Structure formats: C-alpha cells, structure tokens
Amino acid sequence: MTRTIGLALSGGGSRAAAFHLGCLRALHDRDLLDRIRVVSGISGGSLLAALWAYGPQDFADFDTRTTDLLRSGLQLDIARQAFKPSAAVRNLTAAARAGARGLLSRHGGVSVARPANRTDALAAVLTHKAFGTTTMADVTHPGLDVVLTATDLATTNAVRFGSTRSGCSRYGSITEPIHVATAVAASAAYPVFLPALERAFTFQHRDGHSQQHTVLLTDGGVYDNLGLSVLEPGRSPHHTQHVYDVPFIISCDAGLGELALKTPHFMFGRLNRSFATVHRKAQDSARSRLHEWAANGRIDGFALAYLGMKDDRLPAPPADLVPRSAVASYPTNFAAMARSDFEAITIRGEQLMRTVLPMYLRPAHR
C-alpha cells in the first residue's frame, strides 16, 4: 500500500480534536488511514494527530483512549498542575535566578526562564495522561510522518516539530529529541487562553554551526490554522526541512466560518475576537490555496471536511446530519466535553468526511 495522502488537522481546541476524531473514523471506515503519508497538526489538531500517530495501532483502541481523554478534558488538570505548591515555589526560585543569570538550563535539556506556567502545566498533563516520554521520532504507524506546528513569538517564525526533524527556518534543526507532550502543548498554546511556552533548544544551522536559542512557543494557527503549508506541493528542500509532495490532500477544518454577530464589551472579549478574526482570515486563504493547487494541477485533488460548512451547501447530506448550529457554539478550549457535545461534533466530522470523500477521491487514491 503506497502512502500518497497528506492529512491536515486544523486548530480549534477540543472542538477540533473531536471533529478530527470523527473525520478519522470516516477515513478508517474508507480504509484510507494506511494511505496517509504525513499528518500535519495545529493546536487541537496537533493533539489529535499525536494521539493517533503515537497511539495504539488498533483503531478501536485509539478511538477509546481519545474519547476518554477528550471527554474528561485537560483544562481542570492544567489548573491543578499550574497551581501545585511545588510549581509556585519553582516559579519564585526561577524568577530569582533569571534575574541574576538570564536563561537557565534545567535538567533534561529544557531551558526555562519562567517555568511552570499554565502551558507547562498542559505539557505536564499531556505527559501524564497521553504521551509519557514518547519523543517525536516514535511514530507507531510505519511509514507515517508527523509535523506539529507552533509559532515562535520572538521571531514570528513557524517552529515545526516533526517525526524526522524539528526546527525552524531561521535557526535550523533542533538537535535534542523533543517530547511529543512538549510539541503538542506548544502547538496548542492559543494566545487567549494559554501563555506562550518558553523553551531553549540547540539549533544546528544549515552551515553546520550549533547554537542555543530560546523560543516563545504559541499556537501554530496564527498564520496557518489548517496545517496545510507543510503539505504545499513543490516545496524546495533548500528552504524547508519538510518536503512530502503528497498528490492528494485531506484537510479537516474545525473552523466555524462566519462569526456570529456579537459586540465584544470586555477587553478579553475583544482580544478573543481579534484572534478569532486572524484565524478565520488565515483559514479562508488556506482553503483558497487548496483550490488553487488543485486547479493548477499541482496536486491531483483534495477533500475538505469543514465543520462550519453551511448545511445546505452539501450536495447530498445524510438524512441525520448533525446541523452546524448544534456544534457552532462549542468553545475552543480543552475543558471536559459533555457527551452530547462530543457526539455531535464527532458525528458531524464523520458525516462530512464520508460525504465529501466519494465526491473528490480519484481512482488512484481510493
């Protein structure tokens, strides 16, 4: 079986993760998961991508574990971890040391100036509940590659954590092994809810020299919330470390489309809305790029399952389609999900993917 499909899982917290789980169920039923060459994740999409790529090989086991994790949520644990007494002490001592010596190295090669914020807590929860000390290279499915994208606030560059290689275009490749939990937490640090994750890595530059740089990692969706840019056809190996050239792209987009009209009164509301606007714009342009690649013949084709798609635009919707309105109000955090919300979002994901696949799949990728 040749792997010829690129799978992109968008950002959007647990809503995205649940939607993608539904999409993966449809891909499993269509027996396409073994055809996936590379999975690219952003934020909540990174969480789901990692749960699948580093999780059990058996789909049912993966489904059960993922369902449990999303239903119980990560947010409560994040709060608990962040405000544990030990964490508070560490924050104080770290601040004192940082004042004297700048950035410090902690054991394990992770540098922390202001350790143990709520995103560190997310990393800790992910380590504890999902990934342990699994590193990016330990993909469970042979032949599959993984790319999880975060944004470095310091340089505004994308930092990509990959199963074959991690790094960013500005500094080069990271030489240390990266924990999956760290990569997922960094990719998921949606600026409104979670602070940036600060880490120092040793980067090996293209010219060979190595240097340590500190990166301030935040949600990877700031520029490309669909995770499509690593799958762009014809990327030059001289400019990026991630070249896959997959002829068919499946994009799972947990965006909501047009924002509901509401006037943000509070600062938090305005901030959230402005980030949401940025994400939506980025998402719109990514979708149009996908169409452009297909129209120019740069890829054979693509299938796009879009959570926020208007129901009446589906050419032949299933009779029991979960309507957009049933999922539209679900927030993009990592809180525990009610069964009804979880089922509505996953089933909509499964339905949309099953409906669009036969429309776009070409014989070569069936």
Add this chain to the structure above:
Amino acid sequence: MKDSTTLDLTEGQRLALDQLHRIVQASQGAVAATHVAAVADRAGYVEARISIGCANLPRTPGGLRLRGVEAVTLLIPSRFPFTAPSVRTRHTRFAGAPHVNWGRHLCLYRSTATEWDPADGMYGFINRLLDWFEAAAAGELDRPGEPLHPPNALTDRAAGLLVIRRDAPVARPDGPWLGAAVLHEVTDTRCDVVGWLAIEDPWPGSPEQLREMAALPASARVFLAPAVVTTKHLTFEYPLTARELVEALARDHITSRLLLGLTGFVADHNRTLLHPDGKAPDEDDEDTPVAPVHLLLGTPSRGIAGDGPRQTHLVAWHLPDFADRLGRLTVDTSFSGHAHLAELGEEVVQFGTEWLDRLPTRWMRVYEARPEVTVRRDHATPAAWLRGKRILVLGAGALGAPVADMCARAGAAHLTVADQALVHPGILARQPYTDADIGLPKASVLADRLNGIDPHTTRVEAVVGDITTRLSELDLRAFDLIWDCTANRIVRAHLERARRTDANPWPHLATLMIGHHATRGLAALSPCGATGGGADVLRRTALAAHTDATHAFDDLVEDFFPTQPPTELFQPEPGCSDATFTGSAADVTALAGQLVTGILHALADPGGRHTMATLIVRMPAGPASAQPAGPRWLTWPNDTVVTDEATGYDVRITPAALAEMRAEARRGTRVRGPLVETGGTLLGLIDDATGVIFVDEATGPPPDSLLTEAYFRHGLDGVSGHLAARREATGNISRFMGMWHTHPHTAAQPSATDRAAMTSLTLPLSDAPARALVLIAGGPDPVWHKWLATGDGPHLYAHLATRTASVAAEPPPPQPSARLGPLTWWPGGYATRPHRPVSFPRKARP
C-alpha cells in the same frame, strides 16, 4: 578580386563576393582570395579561388596531410544565397577521404535544407569550410557515431528508378557475393527489388514461383537482374565508363569474365522465365530485350563510423540491351547457361569486352526502402504500435477515413474498413473522397486508395453494409484493435452487447466522437480485458463530466452529454438528411489525429492495461480568444462484475460503489459489532438493450432503517431527497436501481426473508419502479474478514427482482430465529448506539 567587375554577376553573387571580401579583410591572412571568374563547366556559376592557411593545424596520424596553404575553388550559384555554394579542389590529393566526392568535391553539409542558413551567407559557408579542414587534419571527418558517406554515383534520370525493399546480401570475407536481384516492374521507369538469389541457390523455374517468393499478386511482372556485392569498401568514385568500372572491380577479384558471365546467365534465365516456350514475342526484333536489365553493384559502405559491421550500399547500372545480346549469344554458343561460368566461350568474352569499352555507365536513381538502412519516420512515435497490427475501422466518414489512413501509413499489416454509406457530394468538404467517388460505397473507395499506400506491407479490405449485421461475419479475435468511428448509438449499444456476450475476450476497442461543431473530440478506450465497452466508458465519462467538482467539463457536458437534447441540429440538406455536425476537414482531421495519438499512447504504455480511459481534446481558438483547456484523460479501474441470477445480465459495480459498501460494513463492525447486517440504496441504470446493470453508487442505511444480526430493513428517511440530489448532479444518468445489504460472515445467498421481500419488492420510494436489483455482499469468515481488512472482493449475489405481489402488501415481518435469543436492534444512519431493547419497532409506511 579585380576580375569581378568584368563579370556578369547576379545580385546574390555580388553579395557573396562582398561577404567574401569582408571575410578576407577580417581574417588577418588566414583566408585569401585570388581569382574570380565564370565557371566553364557550370552555367550561371561564378568561381572564387581562395586559399586557406592550414599551417597551424596539428597533424595527426589518421588525418589528411594538408599543405601550409590549401587552395580551393568556391562555386557561387546565381541564386545565392537561396542556393548554397559548393567547394572543390583543383587537385585530387583528397580523393578517397571521407566526405570527398568525385575526388574533388568537399561535402560540407549533410542536408542543406536544414543546415544552410541563407542569412549567414558566406560567413556560415567559410566557417563550415574551416571546420572541414580542421576535422580533416584531425582525421575526424568520420567521427564515431556519425553516418558514413557512401560512394557517390552521378545518377541519370532517364536510366530509371530502382526501389530497394529487401535487405541486401553481404559478401563473405573470402569472395564477392554473386547472384541476382528479384525485380518487380512497377512502371516503365521504376522497378522494386523484392528479393535476392545467390548463384549457388536453386532459382525459381517459373514466374509464378518467383512471385510467390516475393509475395506479389499474379498480375505483377517480375524478372531478375545480375547483382554483385564486393568484399571491400570501394574508395573510388563510380566511374563514367564501363571499362573503368570493370577494371576497378577486378581489384576485388571480380573479373570482366565473371561479370559478363553472370550478366549473360541472368539474362538467359530471364528469357526462359518470361518465355518458357523458348520463343520471344518478336524474334526479329533483336534490339528489344525481354526484360530491362540492370546490374546491381553493392559495396560494404553503409553504417555508422566505428560501430559494427557495415551494410551494403547499392548502386544500379542500367544496361540497355547489352546484356540481352550477351544472353542470346551465350545461348548460341556452347555455353548453355548451366555450365560453370568460367567456361564462357572466348568469343563471348571478346564481344562483351568490346562492348564494355564503348558502353557508358548509366547509373540509375536508387531509392532505399530496405529495413536495414532506413529508419521509419514514425519509429519513435505512438503510431509505431500500429506496425504489423490487424485493425478494424468501423465507419469510413469524417473520423473513420482519416483514422484508417493513419493506420495504413503506420504500416498496419491488415486493415478492414466497414461502412454502408455511399459518397455524397456534401461530404467532400471534409472527408477524403473525390468527385469521381460520388455514388460509390465509401468503404470500397477508401480501401482501394489505402491499398495503394504500401501494398508490400498493408492489405486493406472493405466491408460494405450495416455494421450491426455484418459484424458477425468478422472474426474479431483476429484483430488487435477496433476503432468505432461511427458516432452511432445503435452501433455502440450493439458492440457493448456483442462484447459482453462473446465467450472470447475482445481486442482493444476505441470509440471516437466529435462534438456538434467539431471543436471537441472524445476517445473512449476499452482495452482488452476491460469490464466495459465503448457505451460503458462513454457513460462513465458523462457521469464524471457531470459530477466534476471543478466544473472543468461543463463544455463537454453541453456538447456531448446534454441533459436536454440540443434544439438546433445541423441538417446539411434540410428535410432529407440525417442531422450531423458542422466542421471542416481541418477540424475533423486534427481531432482524429489527436485522438489516435492519445489512444496509441495509452496502448503503448504497459502500465495502463485494463484501465478504461477517455481522452478529451479541444481545438484551439483565435489569438484574441480565451483558449480552451488542453487535453485531459479520465481513467477508471475495472468494475466488479457479477452475473444477475434472473436475467443473465452483467452487474457492473464500480469500485466507488463497492468502497462505499465496504466503508459501511467496516463502520458496522466498528460501531455495531461484527455480526449486524447493514445495507442501503444502489444508484445506476438497468440497460436492457446491452444487458448491463450499472451500479454507480451505493449509500448507507437511512436513519430509520433497522439493523440486526438476522435482518436488514431499509428505511425511508432522506432517500427521495438523496436520489433527487444525485439525479440532478448526474444529469439524470444515475438513478435508483436497487438495494444492497450484507450477510456478514455467512453465504451471499438470499435468506427466506430476502426471497419473500423480492416478490413484494417494497422500495423506499413513492414512485417505485416495478423492478430493482437486490445485491447481497457476504461470504464465509475468511472471505468476509479479508474484504473488510484488505478490500479483496466479498462474495456477491445479484438478482434483478420484479414485483409479483401487490404493491400494497405489507413486507413480511422478519422471523428472527429463536435460537439467536433476544435481538439488539440498531438504527441506521450515523447512530452510535442501539435502540433501547423493545419489541420489533414498527413504522408506518406511506
């Protein structure tokens, strides 16, 4: 160059001399011009003597020995620069070197048509000349890998034309090859060499045997010509008198005695062949030979420098009546023609030798058609696939006639063209027929014309009549490819049925069509072994064009697969002619060529076996218009084919439909466990004419379906809406045509419940048709498991059920077997949990 003023020069010659003057000035002594004069032996030419400094050219062992300054004469034609100049030496020191003709002419261009650029004029010419001297000094005139320059013979048009069709013999190292060439006299002035006979072989005793040997028809006039092939490459240029030639050949141990003897022997054989009774038609007319006689002379001069053995280069010497006289003489003397050549009587030799002295050598034009020395111009093209193949072309009209022509030119071994139509005056606008053909059957006229293209390679046969009735007379297995160029639905449907019911696999079938204004063309390919014929592939093309999400084929839909038939049809003679399309000879020939090339590409590619495919081409528009999209291919893997139990029809299930059923079955296993049945609706078409049931799409169970381990009841919710949506999307091509369900881990056979359901045939539609396909996917454990795991087909059962019970009848209630215990009922759709345990839920039917 002071003489030039007194000469009568053309404008071109003045230009040449002016350019030469500038070159001399700029060359700083490397090139000097000394003398300009009219050429005595070539009218209209002006010669310019120039000298070229060669002192600084390095000497190499294999190189030509050049003097410090080499003098050459340029011959400038009156039509310069539209005729290339030539160059010769006034000495013969270079004679024998490659690319030196007649001892003095330097050959600078292989092909002036492509290599001589008039814009470069003398600058280009002198550059070439300098290159030639450089190569000569380096001994690289024959570079490895380049064609050798064979010896040249000045040909004489009146001496006739010889076309060499069969590979020539080569001499063994120990002596020349002696024998005869078998000639086929095509016209008064042209003969074809169609075979070779060595002197030591038995020669045919009658013209019939000779014709049979050369595979010629009974009407062909055949005779023999003496032929000699030397052991060595001849470095001399072919001489102008017979004496010189004979002396030159003597160096290769071909004595004049041998030559005369052979000539006489062959001429005598001709006499007995052509007049077995020993009487020439007119004994008194001693000057008229029974056959024109040519002496063929071969030298091992052809090949690529430094690469393998050389092939024979052939020239032919026309001997008007000399050989015939020689032949008669040998008969009259003691030499009977059967004795050894060396026994030639002295007087014969005497006579012949005297003749040789007086006889001029008249070299015939020789055109090569030998496979060993010619490369077909289409050899590296897709058309090469056609060579030697047996081809059937259905239709001899706007598409069929050019397609058949292309096949004949490509060297197909056998071509059958079938059409019932006669040539009408109106078709001459775009079909390759003539005024004289009007009223004659197209197929016979076309076959006659194509038979003339290469009668040695291609036989063309006409079938005049209705294709659907005449098809059964043809042995289709004998063909390699069938072109359906009829653009006729009836023919297409007939072929689809004949192909389906034939016990033997059909050859490749290509179905060609052009649009209403000959701006677009389609070629549907059903390779040997494909599940669908032309009608099937075109149906798929229509489906793909209608449903393409990018709308890339909207123009195609309108032109070829409109939902509503087009209102304005073109009738060339309103009221009394079939509707046809508008389009010119340029349009239809261009479309035919593109479609043929595309199909041949597909056939030549071994990776594409068994893949049904359609090529779409569009004609260009004007420079100011938006250009139509380029060529596009659509491809489909084979369907899964099941035979319908009730009718014997083919049930062709697309991979897409089967994939959807499999996805539902896998989903069922994932959500409902491995034993619960599932099912859904089938969309497609039942075609009674061709006997094919097309299954295009399958859907999953509607939400109000009931799914258990023993029974599947198809729900109603959303079915009508879905069918309407698909009808709309497919341009009404794909409609409701049946239902499918699974028998996980058990035989794909109808249960008692299934059989009862088939007679009442309750369908999830308000306007239910009277028949529908019932498809069951199942199979014992390993089969079922393998299908879910790898996609290797399940067992399938298909039955085209016809309602026999009354429509109003309630479906028989399911009879779950008691031993199964309490059943879990699952809803259809995307539900993830079963119904709460209740008794069998009933739903009111509309």
